[in-house]
Amino acid sequence: MDDDVVPIVEELRRRLPQVSAAEQGQGKEEACAQDGEGGEENEFPFEIRALEALFEAICSFLDARTRELETSAYPALDELISKISSRNLDRVRKLKCAMTRLTIRVQKIRDELESLLDDDDDMADLYLSRKLDASSSPTSSSDAPYWLYGSPNTGSKRHKSSRVSGTxxxxxxxxxxxxxxxxxxxxxxxxxxxxxxxxxxxxDDTEDYINIQNLNTPLIA
Structure with a gap:
């Protein structure tokens, strides 16, 4: 397994422990009982908790990598300014390449989150269990009797309208x-x-300084 993937998988395992089918059924019954007794706020469904754990692991991992890069890069840049040498140039060149790769990964996650936040339909579609419940419900559109759609009966229309409003x-x-x-x-x-x-x-400022010193050696080959 890729070393970059390991912490993400570990976080998913920690946040989403495996349970048996019997335990899952018991958990659902307890959740229903709690909702009925105290009206407590419902927990996110499994797929949203999995998504939360995934984003938490990825964001934390990328932030940790960024802090590690900062710890190495800033002293290396300061050393290069104080002493311009092939060794220091090569060290900074490698750090800049690492920064570029990391920036691409961080930018991609940011873009994905921004895209989700900009589209309510996409966010609603992430609730997979809602779709499953709707498709298996005896009152779903595919199984509903024809009079829910074609009958002029006022009571039927009111029932349908109430169900749609609740959804x-x-x-x-x-x-x-x-x-x-x-x-x-x-x-x-x-x-x-x-x-x-x-x-x-x-x-970039360090590169400008080196160029001012008339050293025609770029940081990246």
Whole structure:
């Protein structure tokens, strides 16, 4: 397994422990009982908890890599400024390549989060269990009796309208809760990207300084 993937898998295992089918059934019964007794806030469904664990692991991993890079890069750049040598140039060249690769990865995660946050339909589609429940429900559109759609009966129309209204409210609540969750990780990954942008500026300033010193050796070959 890729070393970069290991911490993400470990985080998923920690946050989403495997349970038996019997335990899953018991958990559902307990959750229903809690909802009925105290009206406590429902926990995110499994797929959203998995998504949360995934983003938490990825964002934390990339931020840790960025901090490690900062710890190595800034002293190396300062040393290069104080003493321009082939050894120091080669060291900074490698660090800049590592920064470029890391920036691409961070930017990709940021773009994916931004894309999700910009589309309510995409966020709603992430609730896979809602779709499964709807498709297996005896009142789903595929199994509903024809009179729900064609009958002029007022009571039937009212029943259908009430069901649709409830579904719409549930969807809006789902999107709002997921949006708050994703925004937290967007801010985290955006902060990581800003750290890398600051580091790039420092490297660019160092390159300018070296050029001023009339050393025609670029940091990247």
């Amino acid at each position: 719409t409210v549930q969807r809006e609540n789902d999107v709002e809760e997921l949006e708050m969750l994703l925004e937290a990780y967007f801010m985290q990954i955006d902060g990581t990207l800003n750290k890398l942008a600051t580091l790039r500026e420092y490297i």
